[in-house]
Structure formats: C-alpha cells, structure tokens
Amino acid sequence: MNGFAxxxxxxxxxxxxxxxxxxxxxxxxxxxxxxxxxxxxxxxxLFARFxxxxxxxxxxxxxxxxxxxIAFAIADGLSRGFDTVGPLFIKTGNFDRILLRPxxxxxxxxxxDFALTSAGRLVQGLAAFAVAIDLLKPDWGxxxxxLLAWAVAGGASLFISLxxxxxxxxxxxxxxxxxxxxxxxxxxxxxxxxxxxxxxWFRKLMTYFVPIGxxxxxxxxLVLGHDAPGVPxxxxxxxxxxxxxxxxxxxxxWRLGIRYYTSTGS
Amino acid sequence: xxxxxxxxLSILRARFSLMLQYRTAAWAGVATQFWFGAIRVMTLVxxxxxxxxxxxxxxxxxxxxWLGQAxxxxxxxxxxxxxxxxxxxxxxxxxxxxxxxxYFLWFARALAWRVANTCLRAGPVFVLAALVLPLTAMRxxxxxxxxxxxxxxxxxxxxxxxxxxxxAMTVLLNIVVTAVRTPRAAGFAMxxxxxxxxxxxxLALFPSWAQTFLLWQPFAGLADIPYRIYFGALSGxxxxxxxxxxxxxxxxxxxxxxxxxxxxxxxxxxQGS
Amino acid sequence: MAQIQVENLSKxxxxxxxxxxxAGAVRGLFHRRTREIAALSDVSFSxxxxxxxxxxxxxxxxxxxxxxxxxxxxxxxxxxxxxxxRVPWEQRxxxxxxxxxxxxxxxxxxxxLPIIESFELLRxxxxxxxxxxxxxxxxxxxxxxxxxxxxxxxxxxxxxxxxRCEIAAAxxxxxxxxxxxxxxxxxxxxxxxxLRDFVKDLNRAEGVTVxxxxxxxxxxxxxxxxxxxxxxxxxxxxxxxxxxxxxxxxERRLIVDFATDVGEVAVEGxxxxxxDGRTIEFAFDPARTAAHTLIANIARAHDVVDIxxxxxxxxxxxxxxxxxxxxxxx
Numbered sequence: 001m002n003g004f005a006x007x008x009x010x011x012x013x014x015x016x017x018x019x020x021x022x023x024x025x026x027x028x029x030x031x032x033x034x035x036x037x038x039x040x041x042x043x044x045x046l047f048a049r050f051x052x053x054x055x056x057x058x059x060x061x062x063x064x065x066x067x068x069x070i071a072f073a074i075a076d077g078l079s080r081g082f083d084t085v086g087p088l089f090i091k092t093g094n095f096d097r098i099l100l101r102p103x104x105x106x107x108x109x110x111x112x113d114f115a116l117t118s119a120g121r122l123v124q125g126l127a128a129f130a131v132a133i134d135l136l137k138p139d140w141g142x143x144x145x146x147l148l149a150w151a152v153a154g155g156a157s158l159f160i161s162l163x164x165x166x167x168x169x170x171x172x173x174x175x176x177x178x179x180x181x182x183x184x185x186x187x188x189x190x191x192x193x194x195x196x197x198x199x200x201w202f203r204k205l206m207t208y209f210v211p212i213g214x215x216x217x218x219x220x221x222l223v224l225g226h227d228a229p230g231v232p233x234x235x236x237x238x239x240x241x242x243x244x245x246x247x248x249x250x251x252x253x254w255r256l257g258i259r260y261y262t263s264t265g266s
Numbered sequence: 267x268x269x270x271x272x273x274x275l276s277i278l279r280a281r282f283s284l285m286l287q288y289r290t291a292a293w294a295g296v297a298t299q300f301w302f303g304a305i306r307v308m309t310l311v312x313x314x315x316x317x318x319x320x321x322x323x324x325x326x327x328x329x330x331x332w333l334g335q336a337x338x339x340x341x342x343x344x345x346x347x348x349x350x351x352x353x354x355x356x357x358x359x360x361x362x363x364x365x366x367x368x369y370f371l372w373f374a375r376a377l378a379w380r381v382a383n384t385c386l387r388a389g390p391v392f393v394l395a396a397l398v399l400p401l402t403a404m405r406x407x408x409x410x411x412x413x414x415x416x417x418x419x420x421x422x423x424x425x426x427x428x429x430x431x432x433x434a435m436t437v438l439l440n441i442v443v444t445a446v447r448t449p450r451a452a453g454f455a456m457x458x459x460x461x462x463x464x465x466x467x468x469l470a471l472f473p474s475w476a477q478t479f480l481l482w483q484p485f486a487g488l489a490d491i492p493y494r495i496y497f498g499a500l501s502g503x504x505x506x507x508x509x510x511x512x513x514x515x516x517x518x519x520x521x522x523x524x525x526x527x528x529x530x531x532x533x534x535x536x537q538g539s
Numbered sequence: 540m541a542q543i544q545v546e547n548l549s550k551x552x553x554x555x556x557x558x559x560x561x562a563g564a565v566r567g568l569f570h571r572r573t574r575e576i577a578a579l580s581d582v583s584f585s586x587x588x589x590x591x592x593x594x595x596x597x598x599x600x601x602x603x604x605x606x607x608x609x610x611x612x613x614x615x616x617x618x619x620x621x622x623x624x625r626v627p628w629e630q631r632x633x634x635x636x637x638x639x640x641x642x643x644x645x646x647x648x649x650x651x652l653p654i655i656e657s658f659e660l661l662r663x664x665x666x667x668x669x670x671x672x673x674x675x676x677x678x679x680x681x682x683x684x685x686x687x688x689x690x691x692x693x694x695x696x697x698x699x700x701x702x703r704c705e706i707a708a709a710x711x712x713x714x715x716x717x718x719x720x721x722x723x724x725x726x727x728x729x730x731x732x733x734l735r736d737f738v739k740d741l742n743r744a745e746g747v748t749v750x751x752x753x754x755x756x757x758x759x760x761x762x763x764x765x766x767x768x769x770x771x772x773x774x775x776x777x778x779x780x781x782x783x784x785x786x787x788x789x790e791r792r793l794i795v796d797f798a799t800d801v802g803e804v805a806v807e808g809x810x811x812x813x814x815d816g817r818t819i820e821f822a823f824d825p826a827r828t829a830a831h832t833l834i835a836n837i838a839r840a841h842d843v844v845d846i847x848x849x850x851x852x853x854x855x856x857x858x859x860x861x862x863x864x865x866x867x868x869x
Contacts, residue, residue, distance in 0.1 A: 001663040009663055017651040024448060031453030038457045042466035049320065049471050050313045097647055099612040101664050102636035179294030182301040189305050197312035199404075202304075262628055263614045264552065 003107055010111025018116050025116060032120025040065060040128050043192075054197045059135030060224055061193060062128050067148060067220050068191035069125030071155030072184075073118045075163065078156075080115030082163040086170030095261065106164065106254055144223050147237065154215035154240025155191070161243070161250035162187060162210070168250075168257035183210055191216045196228065211246060214239035296390040303335035303395065307407045321470040325410050326497045330468050332409035333493045336391040339383035340428055341459050341488055342435035345443040345452045346375055353443050368531060369437065369524045376436035381429055413498025420505050424492035427512040431487045434519035435459075441523060445530045464490035470499065484519065487512035541585035542716070542748055543609065548618035550579040550604050550772075578604045579615070579772045588715070589746040591738075593763030593780065595753065597861055601772040602752045606718055609750070611635055623715065636665060639709035643721030646701070647708055648693045654704050655689040658711060665712035672711065679707040682737060699730030706737070716748045717741070723755050735761045756854055768860065775864045784856060792849040793821040793833060798842035809833055817844075 001009070018025055043065060047058035089095040089109065098108045138144070166180030187210060195203050195217040207213035218236035221228050228236065307328050314324045322330065344350070349372070352360070392409065399408035412418040439452040460466050462485035469480045469490045480486060491508040494500040500508050553573045579601045586592055596602050607613035608620060611627030611634045620627060627634045641647075648657040662672045680686050683703040688696060696704065702722060709717060719738065723731045739762060742749050751762060759766060759780060766783060768776040776783060793809060797817045804811070808828030809821040823833055830848050837843060850856075 001666060006663055009660060013649060013652060013656070013660060017649070020651055027448060027453055031457065034454055035457040035460065038461045039466055041461070045467045045472055046310075046313055048473065050317050053309075053313050054315060094645065096607070096612050097642075097645065099631065100610060100635050100638075100640050100647075102632045102666075103664055178298040182298050186298075186301055186305060189302070193309055193312075198308045199311075202308060262612055262631075 003104060006103065007107055007111050010108070011114040014112060014114040015116060018114075028117040029120045032117055033123050034120075036069070036121050036124040037127065040069075040124060053193070056194055056197070056226075057135075059132055060226070062132035062135065063224065064194050064216070064220055065192040066125050066129035066132055067151055068155065068188055068216055069121055069128060071152045071191075071216065072159050072188040073120075073122035073125055074152065074156040075159030076121065077115045077118040079110045079160045079163045080118065081109040081111070081113040082167030084113065085109060085167040086173065090170050090261075099258075099262070105258060106251065109167065140223070147219050147223055150237075151216055151219040151240050154219075154243035155212070156243070157247045158210075158212060158215045158243035159184060159187065161246040164247075164250040164254055168253050171257040171261045187212045194221060194226075211239075211242040215243040216240075292386055295387055296394075299335040299338055299387060299391050300394050303332055303391070304407070306331045306335075311407065321474075322468060322499060324406070326499060327468060327471075328407055329410045329497050330464070330493050332391065332395040333496060334465055334489060335395075336388040336409075337384055337425065337428070337489065338465075339387055340380050340425075340432050341463060341465070342376075342380075342432045342439060343456045343459060345439040346372065346379065346436060348375075349440045350443055350452075353447055369527050372437045372440055372527075373433050373520075373523075376433040376440075377429060380432050380436070384429075410497065412496050413501070417495060417498050417501065420509070421492055421496040424487075424495050424505075424509055424512060427509065427516060428488050428492055430516045431484070431512060431519070434516055434523060435484075435488075437523045437527070438519060441527050441530055444534070459485055459488065462486065463488040464493070468493075470494065481508065482511050484515040487515055542588040542623060543586040544619070544621045545585065545609075546583045546619040548579055548582045548605070548608060548615050548620055549577065550601075550608065550613070550615045551575050551577045577772050579608075581618070582769070582772075582774045583618075584767060584774065584777055586748065586750075588748055589742070590765060591742045591749045591751070591763055593751050593753070593759040593766040594769070595756075595759060595766060595857065596769035596775075600769045602769055603720070604772075605769065606720060606750070606752060610638060610640055610718060636712065637714055638716045638718065639712070639714035640718045641702075641705050641709045641720065641722055643702070643719075643724040646693065646705060648701075648704060650694050651692055653690050653692050654685070654696075657693065657704075658689075658708060661708055661711050667712050671713075675711055675713055676707075679710055682740070683707050684733075699726050702726060702730065702734065703737075706734070710741075710747075714747070716750065719749065719751045719753075721753055722751070723753065723758055731755075731757075738762055756857055768864075770861060770864055776860075783860070790822045791825050791830070793823060793830065793837075794847045794849055795819050795821065795837060795841075796844040796846075798844050801841060804837075804841070806833065806837055 040062075043061060044058065046053075047061070052058075053061065085095070089098065095105075098105045101108065162180075162183045166184060169180055187206070190198070190202075190206055191212045195206055195213045198206070203213065206217075218228055218231055218239040222233055222236040227233070231239075310327050310331065311324065314320070314327070395407075396409035396411070399405065412421060435455075439455055443452055462469075462480070462483055464486065469486060470477070472480060481491070486508075491500065491512060495505050495508060553575050555573055582601070582605065594602055594605070604613065608615050609622065609627060611631040614628045622634060623637060625634050647661075648654065649660065652660070658676060661667075662669075667675070680689065683706060685700070685703050685707060688700050688704060693701065693704070706719075706722070722738075723734060726734065735758065738749060738751070741747050742762075749762075751758065753759060763780055766776070766778065766780045767774060768783070792812065795818070797819065800817060801819075804819060806821060809823040811819055812822045813820040821833075823830070834846055834848075837846070
C-alpha cells in the first residue's frame with residue numbers, strides 16, 4: 001500500500017475513533033466554531049467604528065479572513081498530530097514505536113490524529129467567505145475561484161510545513177512550545193488582514209522568510225483587483241507554489257530532527 | 267490564621283517551582299505573547315491611521331493591548347487541568363477526601379496557577395514593550411506608564427480583584443466540568459471570556475449604546491476595567507464604579523460556586539463515583 | 540556468519556542537572572549544567588540465527604539502551620553493530636521491516652479498534668501480501684488462542700489477553716528477530732506459562748531469533764539457553780544459564796523433617812542453617828559433599844519423615860550475582 005493510501009487508511013481509523021465519543025466531538029467542534037466566529041465578529045466591530053483600514057473595506061478584509069481561516073483549518077485538520085509530538089510521543093516514549101515501523105514517521109504522526117474538530121474553524125472561514133461574497137457581489141468567473149482555491153492549497157501546505165517545524169522543535173524541547181504558535185496561529189492572524197496594512201519589516205518577513213504573503217495575500221489581492229506594488233499578476237498567480245516548496249524544506253528539517261532524536265533517545 | 271492558610275500557601279509555592287522547571291516553555295511563552303501583541307498593535311495602528319477622535323486614543327489602545335498580553339495568563343480560559351483529568355478518569359470523587367474545604371482548595375489552586383503564570387510572563391513582556399520598544403524606531407507601539415500615581419494604585423487594586431474574579435470563574439468551570447463529566451464542556455468559556463473581557467476588541471470601541479451593559483457584565487472585570495483604570499480612561503467616580511462591579515461579581519460568583527459545588531459533589535457521593 | 544554482531548558498543552548521554560529548591564529553579568532559567576553519563580561501555584557479543592537469548596540486569600544497567608540500538612532507533616556513541624548484514628540505525632526502515640518488538644508496558648495496537656482491524660492496519664503498514672497475511676494471522680490466532688478476541692476493541696481486553704494480541708501483532712510480518720521487553724510484567728500465572736510455551740515453540744519450530752529482557756527470572760529459567768548479564772553499562776557475563784547458576788550457587792540446602800525431637804545433630808559436611816520444631820535446614824557445598832552421601836548419613840542415624848534438597852531462589856541467585864560484580868550501585 002503506498003504512502004498516500006496508507007494515510008487515508010489512518011485518517012479513516014482516526015475519524016472512527018473520534019466518532020465513538022460523539023458528545024466530545026460536538027462540544028469541541030461547536031466551541032471552536034464559537035470562539036473563532038467571535039474573533040471574526042471583532043473584525044466587524046472595528047470596521048463599525050473605523051469604516052476602513054488603509055483603504056480596505058470590511059467586505060474585502062472578510063475575503064482575506066475567509067481564505068486564511070479555510071487554509072489554516074485544512075492544515076490544522078490534516079496535521080494536528082504535529083502539535084502533540086512532544087507530549088504524546090516524545091515524553092511518553094511512543095515515538096520509538098513510530099520509528100519501529102517501516103514507514104515515514106511524519107505520515108504516521110499526522111495520520112494518527114486527524115483533527116475533525118478543526119471543522120469548527122472551517123465553518124467559520126466559510127461563513128466569512130459567504131459574508132464577503134454577499135457584500136462584494138463580485139462578477140468573478142471560473143478563473144477567480146480557481147485562483148482562490150489555489151491560494152487555499154498553497155496556504156494550507158505552508159501552514160502544514162509550519163506545524164511540522166513546530167513538531168520538530170519538540171525533539172529538542174520535549175514540550176509543546178507556545179513559541180511555535182507565533183508562526184502557525186500568528187501566521188494565520190497576520191494573513192487574516194491584507195499584508196500591506198502592516199509595517200515594512202513585518203511585511204518582508206511574511207513574504208520572504210515565512211511566505212504567507214506569497215500564498216495568501218498576493219493571489220487574494222489580485223482577485224480583488226488590488227495589485228500589490230511590484231508584483232505583476234503572473235507572479236501573484238504563481239506565488240502560492242512557495243507553500244509547496246516550503247513543505248520540502250520542512251521535511252528536510254524533520255529528517256534532521258529524527259537524526260537528533262535517535263542520537264539522544266530521550 | 268497562618269496555620270489555616272498554610273496548605274494554600276504550599277500549593278502556591280509548589281506551582282511556582284513546577285513552572286520554573288520548564289525554562290524553555292517560560293521564555294517561549296514570553297516571546298509568543300510579545301509577538302501576538304505586536305501583530306495586534308500593528309493592526310490597530312493601521313485602523314487608527316487617518317481617523318478622527320475615538321473613545322480611546324492610539325497610545326491608550328496600544329497600552330491596552332500590551333496589558334492584555336502581559337496579563338493573558340490571568341484569564342479563566344479553561345478548567346483546572348488536574349481536575350479535568352480527574353473527571354476524565356473518574357477520580358473526582360476523591361477531591362472530597364482531602365481534609366480541607368473543597369471550594370477553597372480549588373479556589374487556591376486556581377489562584378496559584380493564574381498568579382504564578384502571570385508573574386512569570388508579565389515582567390518580561392513589560393520589559394520588552396515598555397522599556398525596550400521606546401528605544402527603537404517602533405516608539406509609537408510601546409506600553410506607556412500609568413496615568414498617575416492614583417491610577418497606578420487603583421490599577422493594582424483592580425488587577426488583584428481580576429485575579430480573584432478569574433479564580434472564581436475557574437472554579438465555576440471546574441464545577442461545570444465535574445457536573446457534566448466532560449472536560450471539553452469548558453470550551454465555550456473561551457469565546458465569552460475573549461469577547462467580553464475586551465481581549466478581542468477593547469470594550470470602549472464597541473458601539474456606545476452597549477457601554478453600560480459592557481461595564482457591568484462579569485467579564486469586564488477580568489481585563490477591561492483594570493486596563494482602563496491604568497491609563498486613566500476610568501477615573502474618579504467611574505473607576506469606583508468599575509471596582510464596585512468587580513467586587514460585586516467576585517462575591518456573587520464565590521457564593522454561587524460554593525452553593526453549586528456542594529450540590530454537585532453530594533450528587534457524586536451518592537452515585538458512589 | 541552470525542545474525543547479530545555487536546562490537547565495542549558504547550553510548551553516553553548528556554543529562555541536565557538542576558540545583559534544588561526555588562532558587563535553583565530560577566538559576567536554571569538562565570544557565571543549565573549538564574553532565575555526561577555512560578549508559579553502555581564497550582559491549583561486544585554475537586548471536587546466531589535461531590538463538591533464544593535472555594538479557595538481564597538491574598534497572599538502569601543498559602538493557603534498554605542495547606535493545607534500542609539493536610532495533611535501530613538509537614545511534615551508539617561508538618562501536619559497530621550489524622544485524623542481518625545491515626547497520627540498524629543507518630538502514631532503519633529496511634531493518635525494522637524485518638524485526639518484531641513487543642514492549643510489555645506499551646501497546647502497538649489501536650485503543651479503540653477491534654483487534655482484527657489493528658492487525659489489518661499493521662498489514663498495510665508493513666506491506667504484507669494479502670494471502671501471506673491471511674496464513675500468518677490464522678496460525679498466530681490459533682497458537683495464541685485469540686480467535687474470540689478478534690472483534691473486541693483493545694480497551695476492553697484484560698492484560699493477559701492484550702499481551703497475546705500484542706505478540707501476534709509483532710509477528711504478523713514474519714520477522715526473523717523478535718525482541719520481547721518485559722513481556723510477562725503484570726500477567727497472572729496462567730498467562731505467563733502460556734506465553735512462555737508460545738515463545739519456546741516459536742523459537743524451536745520457526746527458528747525465530749528471540750531476545751528477551753525481563754526481571755522475572757522464571758522467564759529466563761524457562762526459556763533462555765543463553766544469558767547475557769549487563770550491569771552499569773558493562774557486559775558482566777555471557778554464558779549458558781546453567782553454568783551461571785552453578786557458579787553462583789556455592790551452596791545448596793537440605794531440609795529434613797525428623798520423626799522425633801532431636802537435640803544437637805552433627806552431620807559431617809553440613810551446617811545447620813535454621814530449625815523450626817522438628818524441621819532442620821542444613822546447608823552444604825555440593826562440590827565437596829554429594830547430596831546422596833549426606834542423606835544416607837542422616838537417615839542412618841535418625842528417624843526421618845521427609846528429606847528435600849532445595850536450591851536458593853532464582854531471584855537470590857541473580858541478586859547475589861549483581862552484588863558480586865558490583866552491578867548495583869549501593
């Protein structure tokens with residue numbers, strides 16, 4: 001069975017186990033939806049008072065918000081396992097079991113915990129998307145929707161890479177460190193607004209170092225007809241590919257982490 | 267008095283020692299809080315660019331955000347992890363076996379946890395945001411000093427009341443978790459706490475027709491009231507009103523908690539857990 | 540050519556040292572002291588295909604470090620190790636596909652899944668061909684008598700049932716080496732006996748190499764023809780169990796129930812160890828006085844109800860060995 005098929009096998013198992021405890025699932029799903037939709041409500045409150053932010057309207061920001069949330073929710077669902085590498089695998093010694101199986105360790109870690117509850121955030125993202133569409137009343141064709149889907153894909157693989165790096169950190173610290181949230185949740189928070197509202201160094205950081213700008217900001221701005229300065233449309237269309245390149249980098253770092261783990265055997 | 271408080275003091279000390287062991291976690295927490303603070307500050311700076319008069323000026327809002335980050339650990343986001351674990355394993359009945367009043371044990375444990383965590387984090391965030399930032403090009407983003415000596419003193423009183431309020435709410439979450447026997451049941455609390463404490467958006471920026479309600483609902487006392495007192499947006503009679511609201515809620519929630527805990531635990535006793 | 544070849548294997552760890560008390564914890568925020576400890580020093584041995592090796596030593600002696608290195612999940616600091624011609628930690632994926640590992644206190648099955656579904660998942664993980672899997676599974680199910688358990692989720696099984704399923708799980712991909720780490724811990728007597736029988740059969744009939752670590756010396760006694768004792772990270776002894784037992788067993792016991800009250804009994808070649816009413820326990824050295832001579836002498840001089848020859852408990856033997864070789868830090 002190839003890796004991809006095995007991954008889906010794992011996910012099917014994980015979903016079935018979670019469905020054994022339906023109350024817990026419903027509670028987690030709905031509380032996540034509730035917490036995240038309130039954050040979106042906060043955005044509305046700000047626009048109600050200020051009207052716009054550096055020329056962007058509530059409807060436009062809602063689109064950025066929606067795409068970032070959806071990408072993050074997908075990434076979180078697929079790779080929640082990386083969050084718990086420290087407490088569930090390193091500290092308990094269960095990572096040994098992962099290494100004793102002749103399959104990719106990253107695949108096993110992510111496959112064992114498919115976070116169904118991130119559907120709460122996904123629904124929030126879809127709600128924000130509906131709000132954006134309702135307010136913008138855009139005359140988009142297939143191309144625009146394709147570009148948004150491509151942005152979601154690039155953004156999701158970027159977030160997966162960041163979570164993978166977060167997991168790698170646990171090989172050294174054995175703790176699940178909040179600092180990793182600066183890039184994952186922090187990246188999501190940053191991408192929920194158009195990048196050009198931020199100060200220059202932060203924009204550069206989010207474009208060149210952690211290419212959230214490439215995966216999410218450039219394409220969404222293009223769809224909204226708001227060219228980012230110095231970024232021609234063809235580049236904005238290609239930009240989400242950086243999310244996939246980043247995944248390659250994260251996988252290489254992950255292998256280093258395994259090497260370190262097998263040297264210390266904590 | 268001393269001997270009465272002794273068990274609760276040892277709890278506080280043990281918590282501190284435990285947390286300090288995770289040194290990487292402590293530094294990581296500070297870095298994270300600072301980072302999220304910076305993102306929020308930048309967002310609000312962008313909103314404030316080119317608008318007229320607002321209920322809070324930019325310096326106040328920025329200070330508000332930093333206070334929020336520094337005192338983040340004070341918020342009652344979840345039930346006590348230990349009690350949640352006991353609920354999951356079905357051992358919560360044993361809480362009754364300890365020779366101290368369960369309500370105050372839980373209260374002390376919550377207080378110790380929140381205060382210890384906050385002490386560890388508030389200092390470094392203050393150093394970075396209030397002392398280091400003014401020396402950089404990002405001067406406008408820095409945490410400002412309190413409005414005056416009176417504001418500073420009132421702030422200390424008010425933030426202490428926040429700690430008590432937060433602990434009372436944490437115990438209520440413990441009770442909910444114990445009553446329905448699912449640790450996840452407390453998940454909704456986070457949404458209410460974030461929104462109504464002012465953490466998502468400072469309460470003063472909400473529409474003006476909602477202001478009286480916002481000041482008197484229980485969550486304002488967790489963050490919004492002490493912060494507004496700090497930079498003088500609540501002073502004199504208004505500050506007194508805010509602090510009164512905090513005291514009223516602490517008393518009400520403690521009484522509610524004691525009454526409810528008693529009922530929940532006696533039901534567990536009867537079921538034989 | 541030996542299946543497992545280990546030469547001069549050493550492993551040292553760096554561990555953090557923390558000063559006691561609150562002040563120490565605060566200092567630890569800024570500065571962390573570490574010290575190096577040697578978990579394994581200069582261990583060499585080799586193992587032929589089909590051997591059954593008992594691997595024993597006190598806690599912290601280096602047993603699990605060795606097992607981890609042999610199974611490919613830990614890199615040694617120095618030394619060589621080859622298993623089936625592969626360096627385990629260099630070719631980990633290929634290596635672990637050919638070994639089976641059972642941890643007595645950890646599961647490799649899925650908590651909420653019926654056993655059969657865990658097995659099928661393992662089939663896919665190890666890429667076992669469907670028909671071959673069917674045959675292996677059926678044989679294991681029969682040998683371990685787990686057919687009635689297959690549809691039950693792991694969380695509903697008793698410890699003994701769980702361990703039988705664990706062992707089947709570790710063997711589904713027909714490994715050529717089986718590592719058993721404390722497999723009988725916490726099991727009741729019947730389960731222990733059944734497990735030992737199964738391991739013995741597996742080793743004899745199928746030629747699977749077995750490496751067993753345990754604190755239960757009855758496991759060793761029942762199973763292992765060869766024993767390696769490790770202490771303080773060093774290999775203390777590598778020999779047959781019998782020879783080790785004879786070396787350490789300086790004396791044996793002779794317990795005599797007399798028919799009448801006997802006063803002072805003097806028996807040549809034996810000394811009195813304990814007495815309880817009419818029962819007297821003698822100690823003697825089998826190398827100098829043969830047991831049958833002793834028994835004959837006593838029976839001739841006294842009226843005797845019963846005579847038994849007894850060995851010190853197996854645990855005592857091992858404990859004495861550890862002390863003798865300084866394997867336990869006092």
